[in-house]
Amino acid sequence: xxxxxxxxxxxxAPAIAGGWLIPRLYDFYRKHPEHEVEITTSMRLVDFxxxxxxxxVRFGRGSWAGLASHLLLPEALVPxxxxxxxxxxxxxxxxxxxxxxxxxxxxxxxxxxQEWFAAAGIPRVEVKRGPGFQSSPLMMDAxxxxxxxxxxxxxxxxxxxxxxxxxxxxxxxxxxSNGYYLVYPEGRREDPKVTLFRDWILAxxxxxxxxx
Numbered sequence: 069x070x071x072x073x074x075x076x077x078x079x080x081a082p083a084i085a086g087g088w089l090i091p092r093l094y095d096f097y098r099k100h101p102e103h104e105v106e107i108t109t110s111m112r113l114v115d116f117x118x119x120x121x122x123x124x125v126r127f128g129r130g131s132w133a134g135l136a137s138h139l140l141l142p143e144a145l146v147p148x149x150x151x152x153x154x155x156x157x158x159x160x161x162x163x164x165x166x167x168x169x170x171x172x173x174x175x176x177x178x179x180x181x182q183e184w185f186a187a188a189g190i191p192r193v194e195v196k197r198g199p200g201f202q203s204s205p206l207m208m209d210a211x212x213x214x215x216x217x218x219x220x221x222x223x224x225x226x227x228x229x230x231x232x233x234x235x236x237x238x239x240x241x242x243x244x245s246n247g248y249y250l251v252y253p254e255g256r257r258e259d260p261k262v263t264l265f266r267d268w269i270l271a272x273x274x275x276x277x278x279x280x
Contacts, residue, residue, distance in 0.1 A: 076261045077106045079114040080125040083204035084248050087224035088141065089125070092272050100264065111176070111203065116253050122261050123252045135251040138266065140273045143244025144222040145184050148234045150214040160217075163188040163238060170198035172207050172218040180219045180244065187242040208234070 080089060085107060093105060113132065114124045130137045147166065153159060160166040163185065171181055173195050181195040201207040204220055211218040212233050222241055228234045250269055256262045 073261065074102060075104045075106055076123070076265050077108070077121045078123050078125070078265070079108050079110060079119075079121045081111065081127050081248065082109045083127070083221075083224055084125055084141070085109050086205060087208075087227070088248075089269075091227065095272070096265075096268055099268065103261075103264070105265075113251075122256075122259070123250060123265055125248055125250055127248055128246055130247065130249045132251060134254055136254050136257055137249040137251045138270060139247050140250050140269065141221065141223045141248040143180075143247055145180055145219055145242045145244050146222045146236045146240070147184065147217050147219050147238055148208075148211055148225065148228075149217045149237055150212055151232065151235055152214050153217070154235060154237055160237070163190055163240070166217060166238070167193045170216050171195050172198050172210055172216045173200055174204050174207050175200045175202060177204075177246075183244060184219055184240070184242045188238075188240055 078089075089107070096103075096105065108121070113126050114121045116124075116135075125140060126132075130139060160169060167185060167190050171193075173181055178195060178200070181193060185191070185193045198216055199210065201210065204224065207218045208220060208225070208228065210216065212228070217237070221244070222236075225234060229236070250266060252259075252262050252266070
């Protein structure tokens with residue numbers, strides 16, 4: 069195998085890189101030791117015609133011109149906080165009380181809180197009064213530091229929940245209107261590197277979500 073055929077180049081959104089993909093790469097290397105994965109992160113959709121990227125993972129509704137897309141992770145929005153906030157005297161005991169607090173949010177996904185509160189029966193909440201962040205990883209750093217309550221997809225915080233670094237204060241998970249999709253050019257459906265990584269990552273998706 070030529071050296072250039074060994075490297076699979078993936079461009080991913082920051083939220084899914086450390087929160088979901090990287091912890092699973094051990095399994096990929098175990099099954100495909102002859103390949104290497106090179107990961108870059110960005111908030112923008114990569115231009116495949118002007119880069120050497122083979123596949124990308126992006127956030128949206130799954131429709132991009134000229135690209136094949138496969139849903140990896142649907143949004144499953146939950147509020148999160150550090151344990152010390154739930155131990156405080158003013159810890160909210162209901163979504164109504166939570167709505168009165170400053171809420172951390174990701175600026176490009178400002179509607180997440182609105183969707184969650186609407187599902188909780190609270191139609192109008194002024195989210196912008198809380199601190200805003202450019203990405204979910206930055207917001208989660210603030211959540212762990214105890215700066216406030218954040219909202220994130222449940223699928224992206226496995227490690228934080230398992231370690232107890234963050235908690236979910238209310239048992240309400242809401243399907244968001246977007247999701248994380250694996251994408252690549254339509255013309256590369258049969259490319260060996262694309263099919264290898266696509267089949268592996270979709271199997272990872274099925275193991276977690278139970279979706280075929």
